[in-house]
Amino acid sequence: MDNQNIGELKQNLNSLKAHRHDFIKDETYEVCKICGKKRLFLEEVAEGLQRGLREDGKTYSVRENRMAYFMPDIWEKMYNALGSKKAKLTALMLLQTGARINEARNIRKIDIDFQRNTIRLVVTKTKAK
Numbered sequence: 001m002d003n004q005n006i007g008e009l010k011q012n013l014n015s016l017k018a019h020r021h022d023f024i025k026d027e028t029y030e031v032c033k034i035c036g037k038k039r040l041f042l043e044e045v046a047e048g049l050q051r052g053l054r055e056d057g058k059t060y061s062v063r064e065n066r067m068a069y070f071m072p073d074i075w076e077k078m079y080n081a082l083g084s085k086k087a088k089l090t091a092l093m094l095l096q097t098g099a100r101i102n103e104a105r106n107i108r109k110i111d112i113d114f115q116r117n118t119i120r121l122v123v124t125k126t127k128a129k
């Protein structure tokens with residue numbers, strides 16, 4: 001390898017080390033012209049909500065404001081939009097107990113202590129493997 005090639009290699013290496021990614025759109029992704037870094041192309045689908053399509057065909061959503069609160073007016077709107085009585089009861093259960101959906105799903109009548117006003121969660125979150 002001659003000195004000119006080594007010089008070019010060093011230059012290429014330096015441009016890879018410190019550069020601003022220059023993304024160009026490639027189907028549902030954006031790819032950096034310099035280093036090849038790939039990121040999901042996100043499109044604004046609603047106010048404060050972006051969505052992209054992953055390689056496996058699943059959609060990936062990103063909320064702009066992750067610190068949003070469930071205000072009473074939004075809760076009421078959501079609650080009234082629920083169709084069945086079961087869905088309404090489930091929503092109330094989740095809100096009032098703070099249980100996860102899978103924890104609430106596995107609550108049986110014997111898990112509820114009406115004297116102490118407690119609910120025993122038998123099935124709880126399990127660590128992902």
Ligand SMILES: [Zn+2]
Nearest residue numbers: 021032034035
């Ligand atoms: Zn790059």
